[in-house]
Amino acid sequence: MSAANSPAAAPVPAPRRLREDVVRDLAARYGLPANPVVFAPGAEEAAAAARRLGRPVAVKLVADGVVHKSRAGGVLLGVAPDDVLDATERLLTEQRASGVEVRGVTVEPMVEPGLEAVVGALYEPSFGPVVMVGSGGVDVETLGDVAFALAPVDHGGAIRLLERTRIGAILRRRLPPAHERLAELLVGIGGADGMLLNEPVDQIDLNPVVVSATGIVAVDARAVAREPAGDVHPAAHAPDPAEAYEALHPGIYPGSLAVLGASADPRKMGHRAVRTAVELGFRGSVHPVSRSAAEILGRPAVGSVDELPTGIDRAVVALPAPAVPDALRRLAALGTRTAHVYTADTEDLAAVVAGTPMRVFGPNCIGHYTPYAQLTMIGSGASPTRRGGIAVVSQSGTYAGDVVRRGNELGLEFSFVSSVGNCHDVSPSELLAFCEADERTTVAAFYLEDDRDAGRFFRLAAGMSTPVVLFKGGRSAVGTAAAASHTGALAADPRLLADAAHAAGVTLVDSLDALLDTLLVLQHVPHPAGPRLGLVGSGGGVAVVGADVAGAHGLRLAPLGEATAGALARFAAPGTSLANPVDIPVWSLFDDSGPFTGALVRAVATDPSIDCVCAYLDVGTVYDLLDGAEAAALVTALTDDLLAADRDGTPLVLVLRSSTSREQDELVRGLRERAAAHGVPLLDSVDRAIAAVGRGWQAAGRPRSAEGTL
Numbered sequence: 245m246s247a248a249n250s251p252a253a254a255p256v257p258a259p260r261r262l263r264e265d266v267v268r269d270l271a272a273r274y275g276l277p278a279n280p281v282v283f284a285p286g287a288e289e290a291a292a293a294a295r296r297l298g299r300p301v302a303v304k305l306v307a308d309g310v311v312h313k314s315r316a317g318g319v320l321l322g323v324a325p326d327d328v329l330d331a332t333e334r335l336l337t338e339q340r341a342s343g344v345e346v347r348g349v350t351v352e353p354m355v356e357p358g359l360e361a362v363v364g365a366l367y368e369p370s371f372g373p374v375v376m377v378g379s380g381g382v383d384v385e386t387l388g389d390v391a392f393a394l395a396p397v398d399h400g401g402a403i404r405l406l407e408r409t410r411i412g413a414i415l416r417r418r419l420p421p422a423h424e425r426l427a428e429l430l431v432g433i434g435g436a437d438g439m440l441l442n443e444p445v446d447q448i449d450l451n452p453v454v455v456s457a458t459g460i461v462a463v464d465a466r467a468v469a470r471e472p473a474g475d476v477h478p479a480a481h482a483p484d485p486a487e488a489y490e491a492l493h494p495g496i497y498p499g500s501l502a503v504l505g506a507s508a509d510p511r512k513m514g515h516r517a518v519r520t521a522v523e524l525g526f527r528g529s530v531h532p533v534s535r536s537a538a539e540i541l542g543r544p545a546v547g548s549v550d551e552l553p554t555g556i557d558r559a560v561v562a563l564p565a566p567a568v569p570d571a572l573r574r575l576a577a578l579g580t581r582t583a584h585v586y587t588a589d590t591e592d593l594a595a596v597v598a599g600t601p602m603r604v605f606g607p608n609c610i611g612h613y614t615p616y617a618q619l620t621m622i623g624s625g626a627s628p629t630r631r632g633g634i635a636v637v638s639q640s641g642t643y644a645g646d647v648v649r650r651g652n653e654l655g656l657e658f659s660f661v662s663s664v665g666n667c668h669d670v671s672p673s674e675l676l677a678f679c680e681a682d683e684r685t686t687v688a689a690f691y692l693e694d695d696r697d698a699g700r701f702f703r704l705a706a707g708m709s710t711p712v713v714l715f716k717g718g719r720s721a722v723g724t725a726a727a728a729s730h731t732g733a734l735a736a737d738p739r740l741l742a743d744a745a746h747a748a749g750v751t752l753v754d755s756l757d758a759l760l761d762t763l764l765v766l767q768h769v770p771h772p773a774g775p776r777l778g779l780v781g782s783g784g785g786v787a788v789v790g791a792d793v794a795g796a797h798g799l800r801l802a803p804l805g806e807a808t809a810g811a812l813a814r815f816a817a818p819g820t821s822l823a824n825p826v827d828i829p830v831w832s833l834f835d836d837s838g839p840f841t842g843a844l845v846r847a848v849a850t851d852p853s854i855d856c857v858c859a860y861l862d863v864g865t866v867y868d869l870l871d872g873a874e875a876a877a878l879v880t881a882l883t884d885d886l887l888a889a890d891r892d893g894t895p896l897v898l899v900l901r902s903s904t905s906r907e908q909d910e911l912v913r914g915l916r917e918r919a920a921a922h923g924v925p926l927l928d929s930v931d932r933a934i935a936a937v938g939r940g941w942q943a944a945g946r947p948r949s950a951e952g953t954l
Contacts, residue, residue, distance in 0.1 A: 249510025260469045263306060264350045267465040271450070274439050276473035277425070277430045278450070278865070279355055285348040286882045287332035293351040294325040300342035300354045301325065302463070303332055304348040305339060314382045316344075322354055355463055358456030359419075361411055361426060364394060364731025365433045365440040366447040367470065371744060372699030373441060375434030376731050377402075377426070379411040380452040388840050390734055392743040394702060395434040396441055401747075402430035409745070415455060421727040422455045429453065429460065446470040449731050482704035488677035491603050492670065495582030496660050496678065497617050499528040501554050502580070504571055506532030506540050509749040513586050514562040517611065518543065523624035526740060527617055531556065549574040559583040560611065568607070571597045576600035584612060585665075593668040608643035609665030613648050613658070616684065621663060622648055632657020633686030634763050637664055637675045639693045641716070646756060653913075654764055655920045658685040673700035681707045687766050687943075689759060693717040698744065706748040711766060711943035713751045715759045716741060751943040761936035762943065764925040769895040774855035777934065778848040779825035781860035781899070782833065787825035790858070790930045802853040803827060811847040823850070830865045839882045842889035849891035856895045856937055859886055860930045863912065864903035883915050886921045898926045899933045 262270075264281055271278040283288035283306065294301045306319030313319050318339060323331050332349055339346050367373055375397055378382040378390030393401060406412030406427055415423035432438050433448055440448060446469065450462040457896055503520060505514035518532050522541045531552055531661050532545040539545055546552060549571055559580050568590045575583055576597055585593060585606035593604045605612075611621030620627035626649045634656055638644040644663035651658065651863030660683065664670065672692055679688035688710050692701075696719075705712045711713040734740075745752045753759045777799045779790050791801050804812075812822040826848060842861070849857045861882055867875040883900065898919050902908040904933045912928065919926040927933040 247653050259385060261308070261480070262467045262469055262715060263347070264304065264465055267467045268462075270439065270443060270445075271462065271465060274432050276429060276439070276450075276462065277453075277460050278465055279352050279464075279510070281350045281352040283348060283350055284332075287329050287336060290327035290332040290351050291325070294323070294328040294425045297351070297353050298325065301328065301351050302354055303328060303335065304352075304464070305335065305344075306349055307339060307344045308347065310344060312382070339594070352463070355454050355461050356456050356458060357455045359411065360413070360452035361455055361460075362390065362449070362451040362731075363426070363429055363433055363453055363462070364447070364449045364451070364734075365438075366731050366735060367440075368699075368735050368740070370695035370698040370738060371702070371735075373429060373434065373496050374735060374740065375405070375440070376734065377405055377412070378409045378429055380873065385733055387762075387915040388734075388739075390739070392735070392740045393434075393747050394699065394744055396438065397430060397434050398436075399427060399431055402427040402435075404747075404829070405430065408746075409770060418456060418816060419455065422457070422460055424877040426453070426455065429462075429854070444470045447731055477879060478525075482700045482706075482707075483671075483674045483677040485677040485681035485704075488674045489681035490676045491601075492582065492674065495584065495603065495605055496614075496662070496682075497614060497684075498558035498582075498619065499617070500531070500553075500556045500558070501528055501619070502533060502556045502575075502830075503533040503562070504533045504549065504559060504575075506534040506537070508534075508537040508540055512562070514560075515540065517560045517562060517586070517647040520611075520620045520622065520624060520627075521699045524620045524627055524629070525618045528557070549578070551715060552580075555579045555581065558612075561585045561587060561606075563587060565590045568593070572596050572602070572604065576602040584609070588665075590668075597669060604669040605662065606665040607661035607668060610644060612660065612662045614660035615658060616660070618652055620648070621645070621661075626652050626676050628652045628657070630657050631684075632659060632767065633684060634658045634689065634767060635679050635682070635685040635687065636661040636689045636691075636763075637672065638662070638691040639664060639667065640691055641673075642667070643691045643715075647760070650756075654760060655916060656763055656767060659686075661747045667694075667697070671697045671700070673697045673704055676701055676704055676708075676712065680704070680710050683721065685710060686770060687711050687713065687763060689715070689763055691715045691717065691756075691759070695741070698741070702744040702748040702750065705750045708749075711751070712749070713752045713753060713762050713766075713939070713943055714745060715756065751939045751941075753939065757932065758935065758939070761927060761932050762939045764845060764927065765897060765933075765936040765940040766944060768920075768923050769856065769937075769940055770944060772856060772895065772937075772944060775799045775938075775941050776853055776855040777937065778802070778804075778851065778854040779859040779860075779934075780844050780848050780857060781825070781930070782828055782830045782862050782865065783860070783901075784827050786860065786862075786901075786930050787821075787827045788841065789823060790860075790934050793931050793934045794938065797935050798942060799934065799938045802851075804848065804851050805853060808847050808851040812844070815844065824854075827842070830862055831869065833861075833882060836948075840886040841882045841886035845886045845889040845896065846891065849889070849894035849896065854894060856897065857891070858897045858899065858930065858933055858937060860899035860901060860933070861886075862901045863908050864905075867903070867905075867908060872907075876907075879911060880915065887919060887924060896922075896924050897933050897937055899928060899930045900928065901930070 265283040268278045282293040303320040360381040364376040373395035507514040532540045534545040588608035613620040641663045679685045
C-alpha cells in the first residue's frame with residue numbers, strides 16, 4: 245500500500261508576473277541593492293530614459309510568457325544612449341514578428357562586471373516559504389550550485405546557507421565584504437521582515453546579482469504576485485507537540501478497541517484486526533462490529549456502530565469505501581477518540597470528520613503495532629512484546645510490516661510502528677509532534693511518499709530534542725511550484741528536500757536497510773560523544789573502504805596516541821597495521837592462550853582521541869581455517885572476548901562478515917543476541933555499519949542549525 249491515491253491538489257493558477265521596474269522599486273523599499281530601472285512602452289521612451297542616464301545601458305524585453313529574456317533574444321547590453329532608439333525598434337519588431345505579446349522594455353545602466361550570484365525566494369506548495377542562493381547567470385539551472393532553506397532566515401542562517409554553495413566559499417575567501425552583503429540580501433528577501441513574508445509576492449528572483457570588489461547589485465529582477473494575497477503559507481505553522489499528544493494518544497496507545505467490518509472469515513482484514521489484537525494479548529477491551537457474526541475469536545460482536553460503548557479510544561475501520569464516511573460520522577457522534585481506516589479509495593476523510601474532536605489515521609493502510617498496548621498489525625509471532633523507544637511512521641503498509649518483522653530479528657525495541665497511508669486527517673507533522681511529546685519515544689523514524697506536509701514537518705523537526713530519521717520515497721519529484729522563475733524551477737529538484745532536512749537536523753536515508761541500520765545504532769548508542777572513529781578488524785581492503793565511508797558520513801579516523809601504540813605493539817606481525825584502522829589477519833587474533841580481540845578493542849576504545857569503535861571479524865575466513873563446530877567455537881570465542889572488553893564507556897559497533905552460508909548466518913543470528921546483551925549493535929557489513937554510525941552521529945550528536953525560524 246502507498247500514498248499514491250492521496251486527494252488531488254487543486255489546480256495551480258497561471259502566475260501573474262510583475263513588471264521588472266515594479267519589482268526593482270519594491271526591492272529598493274527593502275533596502276536591497278537593485279540596479280535602478282525605467283519601464284518604457286516604446287523605443288522613443290527608451291531612448292529618452294537612456295539620454296537621462298547618460299551612460300551605456302541594458303535594454304530588456306518586457307513581454308507576457310517570456311521568462312528567460314536572454315535566451316529569447318530579448319536583452320541588449322552596453323547600448324550607447326544615441327543608439328537606443330534604433331536598437332529598441334529592431335528588438336520590438338523582431339519579437340512581435342515571432343508572435344511575442346510585447347509590453348515594452350526596461351532600461352537600466354550597465355554595471356561593473358563581477359561574479360554572478362542568484363538570490364530567490366518563493367512559496368513552495370509543500371514546503372511553504374523558501375529562500376535560495378547560489379551561482380547565478382543564464383546557466384543557473386545547469387550549474388546547479390544553489391542551496392535552499394526554509395524561511396524566514398536570520399543573518400546566521402544566511403551565512404550558513406551561503407557556506408553550502410561554491411560561490412559562497414569563493415566569496416568568503418576572496419571578497420569577505422561582498423559575502424557579508426550577500427547574506428544581508430538573503431535576509432532582506434527571506435527574513436522575518438523581508439520581502440517574501442511581507443509583500444503579496446509568490447516568487448522572487450534576483451538573477452544575476454553581480455558581486456565585485458565595489459559591492460553587490462541585482463541587475464535582473466522578477467517576481468510573481470500571490471493571488472489572493474494572504475498570510476504566511478500554512479506550511480510555515482508547525483503543530484504543537486502537547487496538542488498532538490493529547491489528540492493522538494488514544495490511537496497510539498489505546499485502552500479500548502472497536503473493529504468495524506469484523507469478520508469470522510480469516511481471509512478478511514476485519515478478522516485479522518481482531519485476531520492480531522487477541523493473539524498478542526491486547527490489554528484493553530475489544531468490540532467487534534459485524535453484521536454476520538455474534539462473536540469473533542471469543543469476543544462478543546455487535547451488529548452496528550450505534551451499539552458500541554461511548555468514548556472508545558481507537559476504532560479500526562475495514563469497510564467498503566462507500567460505507568466509511570457514514571461510519572466515521574457515527575463513531576464521532578459516540579465520542580470515539582480516534583479511527584484508523586484500512587480501506588483504500590475513500591473520499592477525503594478530513595472533510596468527513598471536520599468539526600468533530602475525533603482524529604482519523606489513514607486511509608489505505610494496514611494498521612498499528614505497539615508493545616505497550618500489546619497490539620499489532622501483523623502476525624503475533626513476528627511482533628515482539630519487549631518495549632522500547634523507537635517510533636516508526638510509514639505511508640507504506642509493506643514497509644511498516646517489514647520494519648516490525650525485520651526489527652524483531654535485529655533486536656529493535658519499539659514504542660510503536662504505524663501504517664498511516666494517505667494521511668487525509670492526521671498528518672506526518674502531527675505524528676512527529678506526538679513523538680516529541682511522547683516520553684516513551686526516543687527516536688522518530690518516518691517513511692513518507694508525498695510532500696504535502698513537508699514545511700510543517702521540517703520546521704517542527706528543527707526545534708525537537710528527539711532524533712528524526714527520514715526515508716523518503718518519490719525524491720526525484722519534490723517540488724510542484726510553477727516554474728515562473730529560476731527559483732521556482734530549481735525548487736522542483738530533490739536538493740530542496742535535502743537542504744530542508746540538513747537545516748532541520750533530520751537524517752535522510754535512501755533504503756529500508758539504511759533505516760534499520762541507523763535505528764539499531766541509535767538504540768544502542770543514543771548519545772554519541774563525537775565523530776572520531778576507531779576501526780579494528782581483519783582485512784586491509786575492508787579497512788580502506790571503511791575509511792572512505794567514514795569520511796563520506798562525517799566521521800574521521802583519528803590518529804591513536806602513544807600509549808595506545810605501546811599497548812598495540814605486542815600484536816605486531818607480518819601483514820598487520822597498528823595505526824587507525826587497526827588491521828590484523830584472523831590467524832593473528834588468537835593463540836593457544838586464547839583470543840586477543842578484547843585487548844585490541846580495549847586499547848583503541850580507551851584512547852582519548854576515539855569516540856566510537858567499529859570492530860569487524862571475517863567469519864568466512866575463520867571457516868577457511870577450521871571446519872564446522874571448531875570454526876563456530878572460534879568465532880564465538882573471538883566475539884565474546886571483544887564484547888567483554890572494558891571500553892571505559894566508549895560505544896562499540898560490531899560487524900560479523902558472514903559469507904552468507906546457512907551455517908554462518910545461523911551462527912551470526914545467535915551472536916546478535918549476545919551482542920545486544922552487552923549493548924552492542926551487530927551488523928553484517930562494515931560499510932553499512934560505519935554509514936549507520938555516521939547517520940547516528942548526525943541524528944543524535946550534532947546540534948540542529950538555525951537556518952530559519954523553524
